[in-house]
Amino acid sequence: MISAQAWADAQRLWDFQQMGHEPRPCSVAIGLGSHDLGVADATADLFHRGMAPVVLFTGATSRTTRERMPRGEAEHYRDRAVELGVPVSVILVEPNARNTGENIRFSRTLLEERRVPVSTALLVSKPYEERRAYATARKHWPEIEWVSASAPMSLAGYVDSIQDTRLVIDMLVGAQQRLMVYPRQGFMIEQDVPDDVARAFERLCKHGYTSRLVREVL
Structure with missing residues (x-):
């Protein structure tokens, strides 16, 4: 109890974790892997609202996801987004990150390799980790503008x-x-x-x- x-x-x-950012159109929407498929849902919703032309999901597995997401968090997020109508052609998958810092660094590397120009990014996380994700992203990729987002609940x-x-x-x-x-x-x-x-x-x-x-x- x-x-x-x-x-x-x-x-x-x-x-306190809520950043209070208003979603707006950005270069890319980056969904941070976790146990919560709601992050994929929120990212798909942002795509359908025209907030980003490219979606990137990042995440391997953790102790809370290895059983329910055996192929990796990013892979399961992609499947969920496709179910929700996001075209496969606009989704990138980063399958190796095991913490938030790696989520940001590895996502940056993948976007640079794919030559996706990025000046702004929607950072999609669980609602109770908006501030933590934002503070990490600002540290590891300070050159771009970050907009925090999560499922509104x-x-x-x-x-x-x-x-x-x-x-x-x-x-x-x-x-x-x-x-x-x-x-x-x-x-x-x-x-x-x-x-x-x-x-x-x-x-x-x-x-x-x-x-x-x-x-x-x-």
Whole structure:
């Protein structure tokens, strides 16, 4: 049972992760691989709305996806996008990235190899990782303008879609930790973290929502 305080703290982390960018036409839409096919859905929707002429999905597998996406996250994302009407001809697949930094670096390399000119990019992630993804992209590919995007839904709606409240809160806590520790390791740009967000993170850690923390930097 999730306490009222834990839910309020999770909501605060969720709200902080939202970048509030308005989607607009960009050179490419890059869907970041994960356990959540909703990223592919959101990317397909952006394509159909005319927001990008090229779609790139990036991601290998992780401990949460190796069973449900055995051919790799990017491959399964492509299949999902095709089911949703995105032409195969506009989709690029980057199948090797195993973290967000690699998602960005390997995507850049693939786009350069395919000679796709890029000045702006829609960065499509899970809703609770918009800020983390944006901070990483700005670090590894600062020359272009990034527009964050995700499926437009509430925390409650997202939990309903995943059907695992604890997993979602653990993921939120993990994303927040990385925002705070990765900049000093050179993995992403610094983000100002409000005091109430830091306190919400600390309370959730104290109550055991820690399965997605990076242990070696605790």
